[in-house]
Amino acid sequence: MSNADTPIAPQVSIVVPTYNERTRIGELIAAVAAVFAREHLAGELVIVDDNSPDGTGAIVDGLLPQYGGQLQVVHRTGKLGLGTAVMAGFLAARAQVVGVMDADFSHPPDVLPRLYRALQELGVDAVVGSRYIPGGCVENWPFLRQFFSKLACVMAWPLTPVRDATSGFFLIRRQVVEGVTIAAGGFKICLELLTRSPVRSVAEVPYVFTDRTIGESKMTLREAMGYVTQLRQLYAVRFLGSGRGRSVTYERTSPPIPPAGP
Secondary structure (H helix, E strand, O other): OOHHHOOOOOOEEEEEEEOOOOOOHHHHHHHHHHHHHHOOOOEEEEEEEOOOOOOHHHHHHHHHHHHHHHEEEEEOOOOOOHHHHHHHHHHHOOOOEEEEOOOOOOOOHHHHHHHHHHHHHHOOOEEEEEOOOOOOEEEOOOHHHHHHHHHHHHHHHHHOOOOOOOOOOEEEEHHHHOOOOOOOOOOOHHHHHHHHOOOOEEEEEEOEEEOOOOOOOOOOHHHHHHHHHHHHHHHHHHHHOOOOOOOOOOEEEOOOOOOOOO
16 A cells, blocks of 8 residues: 555544434534534544444444545444443544544534644643533533532542543543553443543533433433442542552643634
């Protein structure tokens, strides 16, 4: 293969775990690709599908020729958990900056360039899209769900300076997560990585979280109980030095918010 034919590695790879997301997955891929094009950002989407019964994975397969090197799909044998799906996506990703977002538009594609600019301009190891710093908020959630979401974040504050450590919308440098072993297969992969990886600096960028309007939420009582178990494990890692992972010192960075694109 000549140098001219060698694929150029993207600047950022965004992992999107999916399970029964056929309704909007094509729309999401198109929206993210449009943001990459508008911002002149060389990016790729890595869809990790857990053998969705509704055929989500097959839909993405059909879109591969249209998007070329901007899109790849990882097929898994079953519903194996969001955390392990993210790590499988990171393994497949080609960029030195990797990230995660949801498939249901609760994480706005337009915010991706702001996250990337913050990571590069501030020189931090990770940038978290935050609902709970000034400028961020949650829409379409009832009071009790907002209360328990904020409570979950407060419970994690001793582990990390991040105000929204339960966020599923973040970018992190690939070198930081390589070789990291996670223990939780559930929702809070951001908190898991912030605690178990050698992250030294992290910034938060506000965004407006809009709850899904189509499809069913993946949050269940089982996931909530799994979060309690995850916290117990991570407190042991952080303060007792037990289990896999390392206790690290964080530098909290409050960045000026990079302007949004046109």
